[in-house]
Amino acid sequence: MERLHSGREGQTASNLLAGKEKFRLLIDARSEESIPLSFSEPRPRGGNIFEFLVHAHDRVGTTVEILSVISKHNVNINGSYSTSTNESKTFYKTIFCEFANADCTVEQLALEIKKLPPTIDVKTANVSNAIFGKFLFPMVWRKNQRVMLLEMVPFLKAEKNLVRLLGSGGETMMFEQGRIYAKEYLAPFQEFALKGEQPMLNNIVESFRSTGLGLLALWRYTRGFVVIVGSPPLIDDSDFQSRFFLGIICGSLEYVYHNSLQIESTEYDKTKDELVINFLEGPQPKA
Numbered sequence: 001m002e003r004l005h006s007g008r009e010g011q012t013a014s015n016l017l018a019g020k021e022k023f024r025l026l027i028d029a030r031s032e033e034s035i036p037l038s039f040s041e042p043r044p045r046g047g048n049i050f051e052f053l054v055h056a057h058d059r060v061g062t063t064v065e066i067l068s069v070i071s072k073h074n075v076n077i078n079g080s081y082s083t084s085t086n087e088s089k090t091f092y093k094t095i096f097c098e099f100a101n102a103d104c105t106v107e108q109l110a111l112e113i114k115k116l117p118p119t120i121d122v123k124t125a126n127v128s129n130a131i132f133g134k135f136l137f138p139m140v141w142r143k144n145q146r147v148m149l150l151e152m153v154p155f156l157k158a159e160k161n162l163v164r165l166l167g168s169g170g171e172t173m174m175f176e177q178g179r180i181y182a183k184e185y186l187a188p189f190q191e192f193a194l195k196g197e198q199p200m201l202n203n204i205v206e207s208f209r210s211t212g213l214g215l216l217a218l219w220r221y222t223r224g225f226v227v228i229v230g231s232p233p234l235i236d237d238s239d240f241q242s243r244f245f246l247g248i249i250c251g252s253l254e255y256v257y258h259n260s261l262q263i264e265s266t267e268y269d270k271t272k273d274e275l276v277i278n279f280l281e282g283p284q285p286k287a
Contacts, residue, residue, distance in 0.1 A: 023226065026198070028217040029205045030230040049078065050106050051127045052095040053135040057118040058084065063093065065116050070097060073104045083136060090120060094133060145188070152212070156235045156242055163243070171243045178247020179254070186255045197256055204252050213245065214275075224261065224280040225253055232275035234268070241266060241275070250279060257281075 056062050063082070070077060076098040083092045099106065106124055114122045125134040139147050163170040189203060205216045215230035233245050250261050260282035267276045 023219040023221045026218045026220055027201055027205050029209055030215045030217050030228070047128060048099045049126075049128050050097050050099060051125045051133050051135065052093075052097055052110065052113070053123040053125075054093045054095065054113060055090060055120040055122075056093065056116075057120065058089050058091045059118055062091075062116075062118040065118065066093065066095070066113055069112050069116065070095065070109065073102050073109060075099060075102045075104075075109065092136070094136065096127070096133075152233050153235050156233060156240070159242055159244055160235070160240050163240075174243040175247040175250070178242075178244040178249075179251035180247075181244075182248045182251030183255050185248075186252060200256050204256065213248065216249075224264070224278065227253075227277045227279065229275040229277070231273055232268075234275075241268070246277065249277065253279065 054066055056066070067077065078096040078098050080093060080095040082094075097106075097109070102109075104112075106126075110122045110124050113119055123135060127134060139149060141147055159174055163174065166173065186204065189200065201218070205218070208214055208216050212233075213229075214232045217228040217230070219226045227249055229249070233242055234240075246263060246266065250263065254261055261279040262282060264278040264280045266278075268274070269276065
């Protein structure tokens with residue numbers, strides 16, 4: 001195990017887990033298989049590709065009706081995804097269609113889909129020479145909160161450059177900003193009326209998985225927490241760890257347990273691709 005940052009000798013998380021300290025497993029979201037989720041997939045490869053955006057009423061069988069019309073014309077579906085609009089009980093379905101062997105034109109297929117009873121509107125675009133889809137914007141999730149999709153490596157390199165310029169002050173700043181971000185991000189979770197620490201913790205861990213931050217396992221012991229992050233956000237030269245990311249984990253735990261934390265040690269296991277963090281619990285903050 002390669003240690004990147006550590007606290008006092010003998011106090012690293014891996015030593016704690018292997019020692020006599022009593023630990024209570026709170027949650028473990030790691031899995032043996034990772035299936036990538038594409039938020040905004042570039043259009044599929046192939047020639048003569050058209051993107052169809054179908055706006056339709058959300059009712060049983062609508063998607064089957066749409067796909068049946070497409071398949072009967074020997075149009076190859078290279079990819080699709082749906083976006084729900086819960087307020088109006090309608091949805092948008094993006095379908096990438098390859099017409100290499102089709103027995104109809106794009107216009108004919110669009111007209112036939114539009115005649116289906118649940119269909120509201122159909123738009124099409126030639127994406128044969130495009131990288132991304134043409135229609136959907138902006139990206140939203142969780143009650144239409146807008147999100148931005150940033151590639152991990154350029155973001156981490158930007159943070160690394162900031163730390164290089166500002167030194168330890170840059171590390172402290174990014175850690176604190178991650179801490180603040182976590183608490184701002186988690187505040188709307190209260191709208192879901194989650195009762196108790198465990199439901200909140202479960203949803204936080206699932207949000208880390210859903211947003212690509214990592215797969216978390218969490219233990220509690222007398223002096224704090226040990227967190228293992230599977231597939232953590234790292235760049236190739238793994239001597240650098242994102243202080244912003246560590247701050248998000250710290251702020252998330254502080255939000256749930258209402259206590260201040262500090263990092264005692266962090267270690268990265270290359271063979272398992274896991275980051276092991278030991279958080280020490282501080283005094284109860286004053287109201």
